[in-house]
Amino acid sequence: MSAAAKTELFGDRLDRAVRDKRSVAVVGIDPTPALLPPEMAALAAAGEDGLVQALTDYCGGIIEAVCDLVPAVKPNIAFFEANGLAGLAIYKFVCLAAAGSGVLVIGDVKRGDIGSTAEAYSRGLLDCPRVDIPDLTAEEQEAGNLAARIGSLLGPHDALTLNPYLGSDSVLPFVRRGAARGQGFFVLVKTSNPSSAEMQDLVLAGGGTVAERCAGLAAAWGEGYVGNSGLSAVGAVVGATHPSELARYRALMPEAPFLVPGYGAQGGTAADVVPAFRADGSGAIVSASRSVLGAWKKEGGAADWRGAARRAAERMNADLRAALENAGKWSF
């Protein structure tokens, strides 16, 4: 089989998506009630059918507003699981809608379990087929119908986030199942929350930190799945609130795509995230959620939540591009 006939590996898919959209931004689809425009929040609070209607409308609207601007979206399953089975059906609707809109879907699921259990998770989260969403009427977007109409497995996912605390046993079952067919994984190496230091910054007897050791593992897990772009199917989550460390992690994982959270509402600036990118500007995507989803609160008002989200994504793109240009790293 020629290289061209092979399935494209995740690193190459991501690199292509970034170049196609000329954007390194990822929009986190994290629909907390506080981010919904008041009318939708009221509908969501009125019962399960209202919730399904409000969240499918809202998340679907955000995806529509930003899908031509960014290479990927990242729904965090927690905000859907908060609403139980009905919420998880909406999660799936969001993944389907995003996949159908031409953006990569990064499922922020942070799974971590061992052996046969990791195998079970990987089946549920990696095997969902890409199908067109049936044209649902408003009445059909009702909780029971939604699940029945869109099928069962969660996704489709182009990539997942994974927790490394249980070691290779918890990561490799996912890699073995998905990497060869183009799916990717972002291992939580160094997260952007204040208490990440409690475990991740612990200094080891042999030198370096726990997170740096984890970076070495992540780099090894991706060997064998490096695409023509030089990017691997196993990437890393490295928080933007620790800019001084980004360059060090980049050196430890030269082939890993970085998913950098913490930009925007969490306090990271565009200049902070530049060291996450490789010398040619490839290899990293930067995610923001609240600053895009709740943009209507700062400008435009609730009636124009779609437009406000779109403008926020445009600003984020311009901001990141300027910082990369400034560093001589913009090549898109």
Added chain:
Amino acid sequence: MSAAAKTELFGDRLDRAVRDKRSVAVVGIDPTPALLPPEMAALAAAGEDGLVQALTDYCGGIIEAVCDLVPAVKPNIAFFEANGLAGLAIYKFVCLAAAGSGVLVIGDVKRGDIGSTAEAYSRGLLDCPRVDIPDLTAEEQEAGNLAARIGSLLGPHDALTLNPYLGSDSVLPFVRRGAARGQGFFVLVKTSNPSSAEMQDLVLAGGGTVAERCAGLAAAWGEGYVGNSGLSAVGAVVGATHPSELARYRALMPEAPFLVPGYGAQGGTAADVVPAFRADGSGAIVSASRSVLGAWKKEGGAADWRGAARRAAERMNADLRAALENAGKWSF
């Protein structure tokens, strides 16, 4: 409010359940296809309705067979998520059935995310009310109906397993939401899988290992939620395949209930797990899954899977009791 009128804290609930049942065994409800009797496996493979029928029958039958013998069951959500939304509805059915059968439900969900995200998970996983399962006919146990009839939030859960890699931010939102109302948490301190050493056994510059540092955090997270039994609402998962370490972890977390996996199919013996218990024999529960769920393969045959599971649980109880008596730790 008098102490007696307060909600019983998880440590006391667990201790009482162990004394009531005179058992320290936990049955893991992990229905992999290979564990199902052939007829049920065929039904499960025949489509979503068959799957729902087979898994609700099987898991419900196991719970019925062991519920008077053990203090708790531990469904691992991965084996349900493997079947997507339909599987997660079965997970909920299993939790409801267990809660209604008088056993504590430990949701093995291994969640770990930060701040508002942990908050969202905790809502979805801790707020599910205990309700009686509607009397479903065979036809009603069909995928769509099941979810519609049993409600949306996942659970009910008396306890959850949590991943500590993101630190306090990822654990305390759960503790704050559930501990005061009697729910408990088992933090993954040291797991029983081979690759756990890659992260958890790393030696720190100041001495001790990552897992031992994690033990200190887990002990601190439980302060303020220690019951009359001297057991806290924040416990720890400490694997039985590392028996030499159990005593050390017990010393580091004197008030933490231990959930000890790795007994049975994973290779741990009853003697191995004794150091997990406190001097008076309290403070630990030992879980096994495959050796109970698949007991029919070794004796009894597929037709008597319920009886085989019951006898396996009885053997496990006797085995653990003998080991504890031998060590002078049996006080139930």
